Amino acid sequence: MDKPQQEVDPNLLNNLRSTLGVLELDQSSQLYRDVVTICDHFENPGFRIAVFGPFNYGKSTLLNALLGKRTLPIDLIPSTGAAIHVRYGEELSSHITLTDGTEIREQGTELLKQYAILDNHRCMRSDVASVTVYCSHPFLQTGVEFLDLPGTNDQEAQNILVREQLLTADLVVQVLDSRQLMTLGERENLRDWLLDRGIETVVFVVNFLNLLTLEEQKEVYSRLRFVAESFRAQLPNNVSNLYQVDALPALRARLKGDTAAAQTSGLATFESALQTIVAAQQEKTAIRLPRVLAIAAQLKEILEAKIQEVSTELVTLQQKHNTKLEIKQKAQKLIQQGFSASVSDFQSWLYLPKLLERYQSEVALALQQGIFSTQETGKFQQEARDYQQAIIDWVTKACEFFEQQTPAELAIDFLEAPQVDVPKPPPATPQSTNVAPVAVATGIGWVLGGPVGAAVVGGASYVLKKSTQKQQQDSSTTPTSQQVTQVYEDAAKEYLTRFSTEAFSTLQQYEEAVAQIINFPVSIEPLKMTAQHHHLQLLQTLLASLN
Secondary structure, three states, X not given: OOOOOOOOOOOHHHHHHHHHHHHOOOOOOHHHHHHHHHHHHHOOOOEEEEEEOEXXXXXXXXXXXXXXXXXXXXXXXXXXXXXXXXXXXXXXXXXXXXOOOOEEEEEOOHHHHHHOEOOOOOOOOOOEEEEEEEEOOHXXXXXXXXXXXXXXXXXXXXXXXXXXXXXXXXXXXXXXXXOOOOOHHHHHHHHHHHHHXXXXXXEEEEEOHHHOOHHHHHHHHHHHHHHHHHOOOOOOOOOOOEEEXXXXXXXXXXXXXXXXXXXXXXXXXXXXXXXXXXHHOOOOHHHHHHHHHHHHHHHHHHHHXXXXXXXXXXXXXXXXXXXXXXXXXHHHHHHHHHHHHHHHHHHHHHOHHHHHHHHHHHHHHHHHHOOHHHHHHOHHHHHHHHHHHHHHHHHHHHHHHHOOOOOOOOOOOOOOOOOOOOOOOXXXXXXXXXXXXXXXXXXXXXXXXXXXXXXXXHHHHHHHHHHHHHHHHOOOOOOOHHHHHHHHHHHHHHHHHHHHHHHHHHHHHHHHHHHHHHOOOOOOOOHHHHHHHHHHHHHHHHHHHHO
């Protein structure tokens, strides 16, 4: 009975890519490159067969034998310095893409000698992005693509390239040398590069068996069968995963058209097995899915570790925040109490009956003596400034503690001094030659700025005129000292009344302006904690999607 095909969530690949970004993996890391590689390959409609093994194991020779011509470069020294893709084309040609985007096309395969072999230091060219050979072989026409990989166990750069490209192979052909059977390095590569990454479709091809004696061949083949069973691939039941192919004799036989020699070299049997495997694996999801799941498992492990790390950091941040919050709440309570007390004290001081009781006589006397302008350091103004400054100090503390922008300062206007005009007495008569005229005029008093002063002058003058109107009706009467004093008392009362009204209004507006600062919501979560919460939520969402 056929195994049911496993379905792939179409969002899985997108989730893998998203996880890369959230985890901020180094783009040069193996895991990052593996995720990008397998996600891109999963959507590839072709069937890719990669030939894999150490240098000098005959990988390119084996492929040339399968293709029936000297398509790929072969020599006595390690030569393949790039991953060479062999695809179907009407005629033999080569296509080189450089890392700067330049594309080079040419008939034949001479280009490979320049761009696809190792240099004198046995290193790959760093400017080559991809190498593709087009060949008219009928097996390739079915959608099959061969991938000739550089030899392993030589340079780290080649190993990295091979490890990455193996993820893109739907079938891996592991070439073995019968003269040094399954080295420790080869076993480690099978485990670390293939099985642990979900690459389970592996076929072993033993080369150079023809160079051994019959007894040696039997012993080697017996040992290889045991090794192959340990790495049993997911292949059709009637297909083996171990083949003997003498690559160089097989190539020579194909070039000569010697079918019998090709058969005895083991090439025909191996070729038939490849065709059977490809035909049985039309649905490639079953092959590719284990690799996606293996990579997803690695990402899940990193996600879980990251979630634990962020959660621990959040706990620490929360503890620090709670400590700071407690301090801020206590400080806010003190600031609110201090601000409210200062405002209340100032309002009590501005209460008109108390203001008149304390300062009406003082202001009236200053007006009468013409020294109102010298009161800038007087008790009245100094006390008003002290109350004002006490309120401002609490607001400043709130701004500093809660890191808020300082508002416009509280500005209590000290109004312009009223103009007081005392009427002159009538012309002197013989009976009144000893009576001296009385005329007093005072100037401007205290001004701290504001829109109120100019309006007060007219108002105060109006009050004084009304106060003296009755006296002016009788022009024959000279104002008495008591009457003059009363005029100044009335002017002082009018001034203090307006000052109290305007100060109360300004104070109320200031309270409204600073309310948000004084009552700043100290329980607000810091931006770093909010960002970490969002980060944690995103990590958990990605983990759930991978699960």
